[in-house]
Amino acid sequence: MGDAESALWLSEAFAAMAEALHGQPSRDQVLQEITELAATTADGAQYAGVTLLRRGKPLESPAYTHPLVPAVDLAQTETGEGPCIPNPDSDRGLAEPVVRIEDMSAERRWPRFACEAARLGVASMLSCRLVEERDVSGRLNLLAAEPGAFGVETAKTMAVLATHAAMALSAATAIENLSNAVASRQVIGEATGILMERHRVTSREAFGMLVRASQSLNVKLREIALHVVSTGQNPAELGPADFAGAARP
Template structure:
């Protein structure tokens, strides 16, 4: 199969998943199967205030390796987030840039790595991380292939996040509407008053409005004990 057809197939596959979680796991599984030399793959996502998490991986050694980097604040995955978009370690036993991480990686059975930034024009999403049990598993061709793969993966992640956000917004609107209706019927009040009860409870309990509404729908109880006129 030609490279163009391979990449077209990858792009189609990565956009076929229905949820954020499925997209994440689908990306790492596809990367492991697509990139020559990869025995394992994982995704490290960038969160608020520089925190990172590893929500998708193909095996425990991958997760352990990501956690070591997060704890030490060093390694190819961290480097790919902030500095060079593609980072390769050919021989972990001889790695000098991040000696503490390299020592831990060797203990985990990782002999070479390739990390590539996941990003859109607007923001850095995280990094795609490939692991191998043998030294010098990745070359310049693997670098280029991974960079193209990461570009497709970044678009798929951005689309999946948007879809999840929109679905969540629709669900929140529906449950808030249902809770408002319950309070209107119970107390014979207007929709504005019922919605105000939900907002007041949300502020008083310091929880999201959707959570207050879900509790009203589930328990049929007043939100946070807020009763109009009492």
């Protein structure tokens, strides 16, 4: 395939990818679509996955094409190093848009992680920045059992895919947050109406009853409202046992 044909193929492939990504209705589905597109598009890739790192928490593996991927993420968490783990001195890896590990047996930047990855059967890795914000960072990772699986052109291709994916992920997250906000507003309105009718209070007073219960129990306002809607119970009578496992503010 010549340069012109290759460029045309990539253009058509990325147009199809963008349509597929932006057509996904939720954040989780976008993440899964990203991993599947990466695994089938990148030359040399056997497995793909998205890795997220939230402040103060271990690495998360929300989407992957094979169980080996979260095992590699766990190796990064346990060794405290790798392309998805921030270096306390330089943030090495996270600051780089694309990181290539050509041969785990010869990797010197993250030797403990490389040793564990090699033990799991991974010889080479390509990691592309997907999102990097104040409280969360994410990378798109490709793995292969053979050394030198990912060349410069593959790295460039995946960097473009990661850019498309990041935009689709941002859009899906915004839509999901908006949908959740609308749903929360609706249930809080229902709970307020129930309290107004049962306790003969004003709308402001009913909302205040929900807020006080939320603050007293350290439970999200939406969870308090859901409980009131399903049981009709006075929020002042609720206790911690009523919200075992509920989300905290």
